[in-house]
Amino acid sequence: MNKTSNIFVISAPSGGGKTSLVNGLLEQVDNLRLSISYTTRDKREGEEHGKNYYFVKEDEFKRMQSESKFIEDAEVFGNYYGTAKEKVTKLLDEGIDVVLEIDWQGAKQIKENFPEALLIFVLPPGLDTLKQRLESRAKDDSQTIQRRLSQATHEISNYKLFDYLVVNDDFNECLGQIISIVNATRLKRSRRELDLRDLLKKLIP
Ligand code: 5GP
Numbered sequence: 001m002n003k004t005s006n007i008f009v010i011s012a013p014s015g016g017g018k019t020s021l022v023n024g025l026l027e028q029v030d031n032l033r034l035s036i037s038y039t040t041r042d043k044r045e046g047e048e049h050g051k052n053y054y055f056v057k058e059d060e061f062k063r064m065q066s067e068s069k070f071i072e073d074a075e076v077f078g079n080y081y082g083t084a085k086e087k088v089t090k091l092l093d094e095g096i097d098v099v100l101e102i103d104w105q106g107a108k109q110i111k112e113n114f115p116e117a118l119l120i121f122v123l124p125p126g127l128d129t130l131k132q133r134l135e136s137r138a139k140d141d142s143q144t145i146q147r148r149l150s151q152a153t154h155e156i157s158n159y160k161l162f163d164y165l166v167v168n169d170d171f172n173e174c175l176g177q178i179i180s181i182v183n184a185t186r187l188k189r190s191r192r193e194l195d196l197r198d199l200l201k202k203l204i205p
Contacts (some may be wrong), residue, residue: 004191005092007114008032008182009100009107012122013152015134017168021122022101024175029182032097035088038064041079054084072102072109077147081106097182104158111161118185120178121162125169127152 010025012018026034039053040061049055056064061080065073071089073082083100091098100110110117124130130152134145159165164181168174185191193200 004194005095006097006182006185006191007088007092007100007110007117008097008185009102009110009117009119010122010178011102011104011107011119011155011162012168013124013130013155014148015130015137015152016122016124017133017171017174018101018122020171021168021175021178022099024171025099025178025182028175028179031095032099032182033091034099034101035083035091037100037102038070038082038084039079041077041081071113072100072106074103074105074109076103076105077144077151083110097186104155104161108158108161116190118164118181119162120164120166120181121159122174123156123159123165123167124152125167129169 010018010022012021022034026032036050037053038056038061040056040058041053043049043053043055047053047055058080061082064070064082064084065080069085070082071085073080075081081102083102083106088098088100100106102110104121107119107121111119124133127149131145131149134140134148140148166174166177166181
């Protein structure tokens with residue numbers, strides 16, 4: 001991992017608005033890329049292979065898993081999800097920051113493997129709001145929505161793993177807070193010493 005690049009993990013329960021927040025973040029902050037995960041789940045309407053996910057069959061996923069191709073992987077709602085090591089390390093080596101939009105199990109593994117990674121958890125303002133958001137996006141049947149709601153409480157109960165908590169009540173305010181976290185991380189001494197070495201040399205002759 002390049003000394004100046006960062007991994008930002010963004011997690012939220014399903015319907016927490018994380019995808020819109022990540023899209024807003026990528027639009028407003030440069031030198032930041034989203035890692036596209038592998039998944040065995042079925043493609044939803046409007047989703048594209050290589051854009052939303054790499055949609056693969058379970059045997060391919062298992063093969064990648066056994067060949068240690070993932071820096072983290074987890075089973076969520078009966079499907080497998082994983083982050084490809086090769087793609088992430090390439091970006092980090094190029095000095096590009098990477099955003100991982102993954103669940104808490106993945107976040108935990110990332111923190112273990114990359115202790116410098118910044119973990120951000122997006123809380124919904126209430127369970128009722130979460131339910132409304134899941135229903136209005138109309139992508140899942142009612143049984144799935146119910147399952148996702150009960151999973152939400154479990155997901156949220158792992159909030160202590162995370163470095164930052166933001167509440168997605170007002171979208172712009174929440175996005176602004178996430179941008180502040182990214183900007184503040186980029187100003188950390190450990191990330192700046194390298195590119196400021198000439199200035200520091202001049203200032204401390
Ligand atoms: P969905 O199927 O609704 O796109 O995602 C379901 C859950 O899986 C979300 O919480 C999402 O963040 C998580 N997820 C997506 N990609 C990954 C991944 O690569 N690793 C892990 N651990 N979770 C992921």
